[in-house]
Amino acid sequence: MKHALITENIEKRFANHLALDDVSIQVPEASIYGLLGPNGAGKTTLIRIINQITAPDKGKVYFNGEPISSKHISLIGYLPEERGLYKKMKVGEQALYLCQLKGLSRQDALKGLKKWFEKFEIQSWWDKKVEELSKGMAQKVQFIITVLHNPTLLIFDEPFSGFDPINANLLKQEILELKRNGATIIFSTHNMSSVEEICDYVALINRSRKVLEGEINEVRTNYASNIYEIQFEGFLNIIETSLSHEYKILKVEKNLKDTIIEIELLNNNLTSNDILKRFLEFGNISMFRRYLPKMEDVFIKVVGETNSLTE
Amino acid sequence: MNKVLLIIKREFNSRVKKRSFIIMTILGPLLFAALMIAPIVLMRLEDDEFKKVAVIDETGMFFNSIPNTKYLQFENVSLQYYDNLTTSYNLTKAKEDLKNTDYYALLYIPHTAVQTNIGVVQLISFRQPNMALKLHISNSMEKKLEDIKLSTKAQEFGLTEEDVTNILTVVNTRIDVVTTTLDEKGEEKQSSTEIAMIIGYICGFLIYMFVFMYGSMVMRGVIEEKTSRIVEVIVSSVKPFQLMIGKIIGVALVGLTQFLLWVVLTFVLVFFGQKILLKDYNPEKFNPNSVIVGSTLDNQYNVPDEKALKYEEAFKAVFSVNYLQVITFFLFYFIGGYLLYAAMFAIVGSAVDNETDTQQFMLPISLPLILGIIVMMQVINNPASSLSYWFSIIPFTSPIVMMVRIPFGVPIADLIISMLLLVISFVFMTWFAAKIYRVGILMYGKKVNYKELWKWFKYKN
CATH class of the missing domain: 3.40.50.300 (P-loop containing nucleotide triphosphate hydrolases)
Known part of the structure; x- marks a missing residue:
């Protein structure tokens, strides 16, 4: 380059x-x-x-x-x-x-x-x-x-x-x-x-x-946290009960057909593919994305970290 | 270099187009011309008025000896106020009557006026009479008395009128002190101390004024660029030094332009002003003195016309000054002094955020300038003193003080040292200013003191 x-x-x-x-x-x-x-x-x-x-x-x-x-x-x-x-x-x-x-x-x-x-x-x-x-x-x-x-x-x-x-x-x-x-x-x-x-x-x-x-x-x-947003058609209660040891549900939004949930992984070793595999079993996934942090969050985080290092 | 030219052009154009510059350029010469013409016009206005003067002459000797002029008429009123009972003149009544008549003044010549060599007469009026009237009376009376005394004495010694004329021609003596200075080659030239003083004074004061005026113009320009925040855009295209030097030169050209316009316009105004205002001006007609000088004195005793001599002398003296030399040195010291101080003004401008903060830094600039003016007064009286020497060598005061010395004649060695020092110091000052300037123009919101300036000076670039 x-x-x-x-x-x-x-x-x-x-x-x-x-x-x-x-x-x-x-x-x-x-x-x-x-x-x-x-x-x-x-x-x-x-x-x-x-x-x-x-x-x-x-x-x-x-x-x-x-x-x-x-x-x-x-x-x-x-x-x-x-x-x-x-x-x-x-x-x-x-x-x-x-x-x-x-x-x-x-x-x-x-x-x-x-x-x-x-x-x-x-x-x-x-x-x-x-x-x-x-x-x-x-x-x-x-x-x-x-x-x-x-x-x-x-x-x-x-x-x-x-x-x-x-x-x-x-x-x-x-x-x-x-x-x-x-x-x-x-x-x-x-x-x-x-x-x-x-x-x-x-x-x-x-x-x-x-x-x-x-x-x-x-x-x-690099500064992404383990938060995912998933939109799917299926049974929310099964997800809630079966996988609760691996992640925490932050937010649930129910539409007529779909459900949109936000989850945070508790186990850092899990990859996006792992999550996707699990969810495939419970319904039709129409959207799956990992949250990218806003630059503002990165900014605040990095500045905070370096400040605490130098102090 | 090309960019410096662009900057000079902008600095020059933006200033000469300003209304204040145009007004100053026009008003200046009007003022100068008015100052030069006003006295003549005023004198003439005063003498234009026709005046009748009543005369009470106790001696009976003078009445016909005071000749009338175009604007003055003398009337003998002695008989009206003669009191036969007391065999004296009723002056009190005459004074009272002055109010009701059209006489401008009452001239009272007492007996005592002719008893000694120093006689006193009274001129009574409601307004302060002018010099010309007083001179007219005293000259005429002196002449008359001298004539009488002369003929009495001549008779006593048995001299004819021809003898008297001969004696007077021989005796008539006149001493003029003509000042002559020697130049380096030992050649003589006529000079006039008065003219040298006036020219020195004008030059010194003009330099003081110009350095202050245009120096602070540089300062305001720097502050303007700083406060309008345009400076960072400009210094991303040109070096701060180029911006500073462009501004300093641009303003210098504004100053020179104004000076040149003032000189030319003043000359034109005075020339035409005199032509228009004084087209019927004739000194013989309105100056009462000339009547005597022309008619009695000259014809009788063949004494050279004093006035004519004076004019000739002044004329010679005015031209004895080497104007080319004065103007050349004026331009040199104006430019040198301006460059020295403009660099200092640029430092102040770069150090502050607005004009009100400049006060604290003005002292080192105004102090030597004002000192220069104070010393100038002394130098005018004694151009060869050691005070004059030192202050015309020190670069901070030399532009003012040396300019005062130059019309009196200055040894070449003094001039060379003074000029060389001035050049060295403005080059040094510009370098010094540039180092502070390039830091200062990018500093905002800081209270700056001399220590801070020194820190800036030491920054590496």
């Missing part, structure tokens, strides 16, 4: 505070990579190092296999969490300026901006001053500025904050579109449901260290 970005053993110290401790991440190409972690864990510092805003004390960053350097700046698009625009400057003029700073020529920037403004139907904002825009409107402009120079690596820090659900969805579609077009996206957020929806990989940073990294479903499976 090719990696768009690799960090190796990054360490960064601010006076007495160790902001990043031996952090190595691998971001696969053309994927959406969720960078998670509690406030103050070091995510922003890591992002700033990737953006070459600050330099690490130790460790290396590789961009497409090369040690990262200033020539990569134009290949990265960054939407910071704390973002703003010059309030007194006109929207179009400002977008042009910021795109030119990224290395685009004035003509290319103008052409690209016109296209995006049309796409978002915001052409009428061009000559408005930024202070006349609402927060959500300004965010849209910032998003355009971030992606306009066709970066191969995009870093979004809390991109959905300040957006209403309609515009948040619009933005999500745009991010997925960018991925389909081959861009790699690092996505930092506290909103775990959006992580589940769009991320392919995740890394969790807690207290300056990386505590978890991997493909999202793998991560969720």
Whole structure:
């Protein structure tokens, strides 16, 4: 697998505070990579190092296999969490300026901006001053500025904050579109449901260290509990009596024909196949699935575990 | 480099398009021009008024000796107020009558006025009479008395009028102190202390003002970028140093543009203002003094026109200043001083979250600047003192203090040391500021003190 970005053993110290401790991440190409972690864990510092805003004390960053350097700046698009625009400057003029700073020529920037403004139907904002825009409107402009120079690596820090659900969805579609077009996206957020929806990989940073990294479903499976949901047509009372030493029934929901039950295995050696075999004897199974934990649960669990370890 | 140019362009354009810049640029020259033209206009307005002056002359010697001018008319009212009973003049009544007549003032010449060499006459009026009227009266009367005394003495010694004229021509003496300074090559040039003082003062003060104005403009710009949170987007595209230096240079260009516009506009305004406001201006006509100077004094004794001499001298002195040199050094010290202080202002801007927090860091910036202004006052009086020397060498005050010394002439060695030190210190200060700036602009919500700034300075990058 090719990696768009690799960090190796990054360490960064601010006076007495160790902001990043031996952090190595691998971001696969053309994927959406969720960078998670509690406030103050070091995510922003890591992002700033990737953006070459600050330099690490130790460790290396590789961009497409090369040690990262200033020539990569134009290949990265960054939407910071704390973002703003010059309030007194006109929207179009400002977008042009910021795109030119990224290395685009004035003509290319103008052409690209016109296209995006049309796409978002915001052409009428061009000559408005930024202070006349609402927060959500300004965010849209910032998003355009971030992606306009066709970066191969995009870093979004809390991109959905300040957006209403309609515009948040619009933005999500745009991010997925960018991925389909081959861009790699690092996505930092506290909103775990959006992580589940769009991320392919995740890394969790807690207290300056990386505590978890991997493909999202793998991560969720690893932290899965022994809870299954089964929908079947048959006799509930037999199940209740015959197998009660192997599992506990958490929830029963009866429909006209079907029964949906939630069970938790008491014996860790049992596999899904074992459960399935047992249930086949009692009726027609129309649905059988193991509960995958929500990313939120994984997050809380891992952070809690590592905190108790370090304390 | 290309990106720095983009930043400079934005910083420049966004400021010169501001309404406040345009207003300042227009108001400045209007103010300067008004200051230059106002005195002349005021003087003229005052003298435009026609005034009649009543004269009570106890001596009976002067009435015809005070000539009328276009705006002044003297009328002898002595007889009206002569009291035959007391054989004196009723001054009290004359004062009372002044209210009811159209006389502007009452001139009372007592007997005592001619008894000694220092005579006193009274000018009574409801409003404070202007200088020109007073001078007109005293000059005319002095002339008359001198003439009388002269002819009496001439008769005593049996001299003819021709003799007197000859003697006066020989005796007439005039000493002008013309200041001449030597340049490095030992060549002489005429100079004027007054002109040098004025130019030095203006230059020093302008530098002080500009450094403060445009330095704090840099600071506000940095704070604006920090509070609007645009800075992180920008530093992901350019280095913090590029952003800082772009801003500093952009604002410097704004300053130079404003200065240039002020100079040009002031010149244009003063030129046309004079033409329009004073098109019928003729000093001979309205200045009462010139009547005497022109008619009696010159013709009689052939004394050179004092006024003309004065003008010539001032003219020479004004042009004795090497303006090209002054402007060149002004630009150098303005840019050097500005760069030194702008870097410090940038540090302050990067350290705080809003403008109200800047107060605690302003002291190290404003203290040397204000010290420079205080020292400037001393230097004007004594440009060659050791105080002047040291403060024109120390880079924090040299832009102001050296500018005051330059019109008086400064040894080349002093200039070189001062300029070199200024360049070295602004380069050093910019480097120092950049190290703090790149950390500060990304720090929010922290109460910062000098210790914290030092910590930032030591961060590795």
